[in-house]
Amino acid sequence: MLDESRSVPHVRAALGWPEPPAAPDEARLVTRGRLGVQRGLTFVPMSGEGRSLALLAYLIERGGAPWPRVADAVLGEGTEKALYGQVRYHVSRLRSLLGDSEAVRLRGGRLSLGPQWVWSTDLRGGQGPCLLDGPLGWLEAGED
Template identity: 35%
Template sequence: MEEALGFPKLFALAEDNGLTLPRARKGPHKPGVKLLLREKRLLVGRREVPLEGSGRAFDLMVLLAEGPLPWQEAGRRLWEEDGEEVRKRLHTTASRVRDLLADREAVRWRGEVLELDPERRWVVV
């Protein structure tokens, strides 16, 4: 943590000497996601992401891996009900998926339809 405080000074020193350094580099691609149903495990690329809580985020990823769904249908499949309360739960659950994958585009709302990020490869086994 202490070293991180020195990075702005290092970048400034480099720029003062005519060297421009990239501030951040985007990865070449988004790692694939593997959802292991039997063990209820989540693998992103080569790393395992720990799952905690009710498991609804995992269930939502499995559900949406089949294809986009209207939010009412997703709610019925996850909670056996729909309505405004379920819509709020889906927003919270989608946020949890985004947190697990550290990607704000992991779950997308397209009007009334939920979908997984098509730039990733999603595999359910």
């Protein structure tokens, strides 16, 4: 009965059981060969988004961090105001490209990924050149 209640919504509702929690969506950032995101069987190409995807790659590989640390690692040099503007731009681009306003978060001075996604990348051990734009020294460097 338990398995049937998960697959038949009206049985679950008749028993007064809550909806089961949704499993996180899986997505893989593809940086070699063709730049984009693989979501299930769907590939979303993202040409011309190298810096935005570099920011996404940083968050996937290193986890959430204060925005100045991410900006320093991914975007390079600039004034604090200019870098913050760039971070906001790239966060907005990623949200738009992914179709999810909570995919990438900028809250309380920290950048992070939303929990509704399980991310992976092909950055380590992939074949072919990496197509991300910007500095990638953070990939080999240890934790700051």
